[in-house]
Amino acid sequence: MLSDRRSFLEKMSQIGALSLLPGVSALAANAEEKNHFVVGPYLQNIGADEVTVMWITHKNSFSWVEYGAGGYTSKREFGYNNGLIEANNRINKITLTGLKPGTDHKYRIVSTEILGYKGSKVEFGETITSPMSSFKTPAVSEDEVKFVIFNDIHDRPQIIPQLLYRHGYTGNVRDYDFVVFNGDCFDWVTEEQQLVDHLIKPSTDIFASEFPFILTQGNHECRGSFSRHIPEYFAYPDNKFYYAFSRGPIRFVILDSGEDKTDDSVEYGGLSAFDRYREIQAKWLEKEVASEEFKKADFRVVLIHISPYHSGDWHGTLHCQKVFGPILNKAKIDIQISGHTHRYMTHDADATHNYPIVIGGGPLEGNRTLIKVRATKKELNLKMIRDDGQVVGKYDIARKTKM
Numbered sequence: 001m002l003s004d005r006r007s008f009l010e011k012m013s014q015i016g017a018l019s020l021l022p023g024v025s026a027l028a029a030n031a032e033e034k035n036h037f038v039v040g041p042y043l044q045n046i047g048a049d050e051v052t053v054m055w056i057t058h059k060n061s062f063s064w065v066e067y068g069a070g071g072y073t074s075k076r077e078f079g080y081n082n083g084l085i086e087a088n089n090r091i092n093k094i095t096l097t098g099l100k101p102g103t104d105h106k107y108r109i110v111s112t113e114i115l116g117y118k119g120s121k122v123e124f125g126e127t128i129t130s131p132m133s134s135f136k137t138p139a140v141s142e143d144e145v146k147f148v149i150f151n152d153i154h155d156r157p158q159i160i161p162q163l164l165y166r167h168g169y170t171g172n173v174r175d176y177d178f179v180v181f182n183g184d185c186f187d188w189v190t191e192e193q194q195l196v197d198h199l200i201k202p203s204t205d206i207f208a209s210e211f212p213f214i215l216t217q218g219n220h221e222c223r224g225s226f227s228r229h230i231p232e233y234f235a236y237p238d239n240k241f242y243y244a245f246s247r248g249p250i251r252f253v254i255l256d257s258g259e260d261k262t263d264d265s266v267e268y269g270g271l272s273a274f275d276r277y278r279e280i281q282a283k284w285l286e287k288e289v290a291s292e293e294f295k296k297a298d299f300r301v302v303l304i305h306i307s308p309y310h311s312g313d314w315h316g317t318l319h320c321q322k323v324f325g326p327i328l329n330k331a332k333i334d335i336q337i338s339g340h341t342h343r344y345m346t347h348d349a350d351a352t353h354n355y356p357i358v359i360g361g362g363p364l365e366g367n368r369t370l371i372k373v374r375a376t377k378k379e380l381n382l383k384m385i386r387d388d389g390q391v392v393g394k395y396d397i398a399r400k401t402k403m
C-alpha cells in the first residue's frame with residue numbers, strides 16, 4: 001500500500017503535478033529521501049539452528065544477511081520465493097538455517113536499492129550496510145530459560161524502555177533470552193509507521209537486534225485498516241498466530257484469543273470469523289497437548305491475551321473457556337500468562353481451571369507490570385513487578401513431570 005502511494009507520488013512528481021495535490025509535499029519529500037534502514041535488524045523465531053532476521057528499507061531493495069559463527073561473517077543468506085531470490089521489496093524476513101547450536105554469531109544486514117527495471121533488466125542503486133550485531137543460538141538442551149512479558153501497552157511505546165530499565169536491564173546486562181508482547185500493543189493499527197514507532201523501533205533500540213521478541217495477537221491487533229498486514233512484519237513458525245515451541249525446559253503454547261465481542265457485532269462490519277478461528281485452534285491444541293514435545297517437557301506455559309477465566313463474561317472470554325478450557329484442564333499446564341483486563345491479578349488453581357493464571361496490568365502509570373519468568377529443569381519462578389518496583393505476583397512451581 002505504501003509503495004503504491006510512493007510510486008504514485010513519484011509519477012506525479014515526474015509530470016510536475018504534485019503541487020496540484022493538497023497536503024502531499026511532506027510525503028513527496030519523504031519519497032525523495034535516500035534509501036536507509038527504516039528499522040532493524042530485529043530478530044524473530046530463534047531456535048538451536050535457525051533465526052529469522054527482519055528489517056525494513058525505505059526504498060525497494062535487494063537485501064541479504066552476512067553472518068557467521070564466532071567473529072567472521074563468511075556466509076550470506078537471501079530470501080527465496082518460488083525460485084526467485086527475494087528483491088524489489090522493503091520488508092525483509094530472512095531465515096538463517098543450519099546454525100551451530102549454543103554458539104555466538106555475528107551478522108549484519110545489507111540492502112542495495114533497486115532503481116527500477118528496463119524491460120527485464122534490473123537497475124541497481126546504492127548499497128547500505130548496518131553495523132555488526134550478534135546473537136547466540138540456544139543449545140539443543142538448555143538447562144535454563146529466562147524471558148520477560150509486557151502486555152497491553154496500547155500505543156505507549158515509552159513503557160518498553162521504562163519498565164526494562166527500571167528493572168535493571170541496562171546496557172550490556174540483559175537477563176532474558178527473549179521478550180513477549182502479550183497482546184494489545186496498539187489501540188488499532190492504521191499504518192506501518194505505527195508498528196515501527198510503537199513496537200519494533202523501541203524494541204530494536206534496546207534488545208531486538210540481539211534477542212528476539214514475540215508478539216501475541218490481542219483483540220486490539222485485530223482492529224484498524226492495517227491489521228491484516230501485521231503478519232508481514234513478524235515471523236511465526238507456521239505463519240500463524242497460534243503455535244507451540246520448546247525452549248530450554250519449557251514447552252510454550254501460544255493461543256490467539258481473538259476479538260472479545262461476537263462476530264456479528266456492528267464494530268466489525270461483518271468481517272470477523274473468530275468463533276470459527278478459535279474452533280480450528282482448539283483442534284490444533286488437542287493435537288499439540290498429545291504430542292511428545294508437549295508431554296515430555298519439564299514445564300508447560302500457555303500465553304494467551306484474553307484469559308479464558310477471570311476476564312469477565314464477554315463473548316470472547318466465554319468462547320475461549322468453552323473451546324480451550326477442557327483441553328487445557330486435561331493437559332497438566334503449569335501456568336497461563338495473560339493480559340487484557342488492565343488489572344494485574346494472580347489466580348491460583350480452582351474448580352474451573354487446575355493451573356495458576358497470571359494476568360498482567362494495564363497501560364497507565366501505577367498499573368503497568370513486567371512479568372519475569374525463569375525456569376530450570378527443576379523449578380519455574382515467576383515474578384510480576386509493578387512499575388514502582390513492587391512485586392505484585394509470584395509463583396515458584398516445582399516440576400511435576402517425571403524425568
Ligand SMILES: [Fe+2]
Pocket residue numbers: 183184218219220305339340341
Ligand atoms: Fe485486550
